[in-house]
Amino acid sequence: MGLATPALAGPKAARRSPKFNHVSPARETRELEFDLDKLSCLTQRPQEFLIRSSWFKRGSADEIVKGRATFQRAVTYRTEQYGYFRGFGKPAMNAHAPGHYARKTTFFGHSIVLHEKAIPALKCVEKALRESGKAKDYKIGGIGGLRFHNTYHGGEVSNHVYGLAIDIDSDRNTCCGCVGNWSKHPLCRRKGSVFNRTALPPTWVDTFENHGFYWLGHDPMEDTMHFEFLGDPDKVLAKDAKTEKPEKSEKSAKTDDGAEATTEE
Numbered sequence: 001m002g003l004a005t006p007a008l009a010g011p012k013a014a015r016r017s018p019k020f021n022h023v024s025p026a027r028e029t030r031e032l033e034f035d036l037d038k039l040s041c042l043t044q045r046p047q048e049f050l051i052r053s054s055w056f057k058r059g060s061a062d063e064i065v066k067g068r069a070t071f072q073r074a075v076t077y078r079t080e081q082y083g084y085f086r087g088f089g090k091p092a093m094n095a096h097a098p099g100h101y102a103r104k105t106t107f108f109g110h111s112i113v114l115h116e117k118a119i120p121a122l123k124c125v126e127k128a129l130r131e132s133g134k135a136k137d138y139k140i141g142g143i144g145g146l147r148f149h150n151t152y153h154g155g156e157v158s159n160h161v162y163g164l165a166i167d168i169d170s171d172r173n174t175c176c177g178c179v180g181n182w183s184k185h186p187l188c189r190r191k192g193s194v195f196n197r198t199a200l201p202p203t204w205v206d207t208f209e210n211h212g213f214y215w216l217g218h219d220p221m222e223d224t225m226h227f228e229f230l231g232d233p234d235k236v237l238a239k240d241a242k243t244e245k246p247e248k249s250e251k252s253a254k255t256d257d258g259a260e261a262t263t264e265e
């Protein structure tokens with residue numbers, strides 16, 4: 001029985017390799033932009049069963065089995081909602097890979113490629129930060145989104161491959177529980193609250209979490225650069241809102257693509 005499920009070895013095994021090349025988005029990735037003023041955003045918290053700490057239960061065998069089942073439920077959900085990534089779920093669950101749904105957008109002026117269903121949520125975060133005056137609490141240097149390869153080990157799959165995750169300034173917001181150079185960052189020597197070990201302010205984390213994003217700074221891994229959209233994509237915007245901007249012409253979109261930003265990782 002155990003052989004039928006991926007070997008989930010627990011949080012400690014799920015470490016990312018410290019260095020890898022970011023795959024630049026395909027040239028033909030279309031844009032998806034919204035007019036922030038016209039966005040009608042709802043708030044929601046991340047869905048519990050999608051949070052990775054729900055999958056690694058300590059204690060009784062029952063708890064461990066339950067955790068694995070939750071992981072499988074999360075894989076099925078992500079495959080059906082966001083695309084089939086090889087090795088996780090089944091091709092029959094979704095005719096397309098996540099890259100099929102990838103769109104280019106901006107977050108505080110920085111270009112990013114994400115799943116089209118996650119983009120409205122990110123735009124709502126930007127709108128909320130701007131309107132509350134909390135935007136000034138942090139200035140972004142660089143961001144990364146969709147990846148085409150899995151950077152997790154130990155049978156897990158990164159939400160970056162589904163286009164659901166965003167990394168913000170990996171040089172200032174490190175991952176003290178990760179392998180390699182990440183954990184050697186000077187900030188990792190600081191004790192106490194995780195906010196002592198990251199540049200990101202609580203105001204930003206709270207705002208992300210109010211729009212369905214989970215912050216991996218709360219995870220034992222302390223991947224503080226990383227937010228992932230674990231909300232319900234159907235509950236991001238008020239139903240009657242039609243706020244999407246028309247796509248730019250093919251020509252101008254391609255011009256922008258040439259100088260695509262890459263993540264620091």
Ligand SMILES: [Zn+2]
Binds near residue numbers: 165166167225226227
């Ligand atoms: Zn990340």
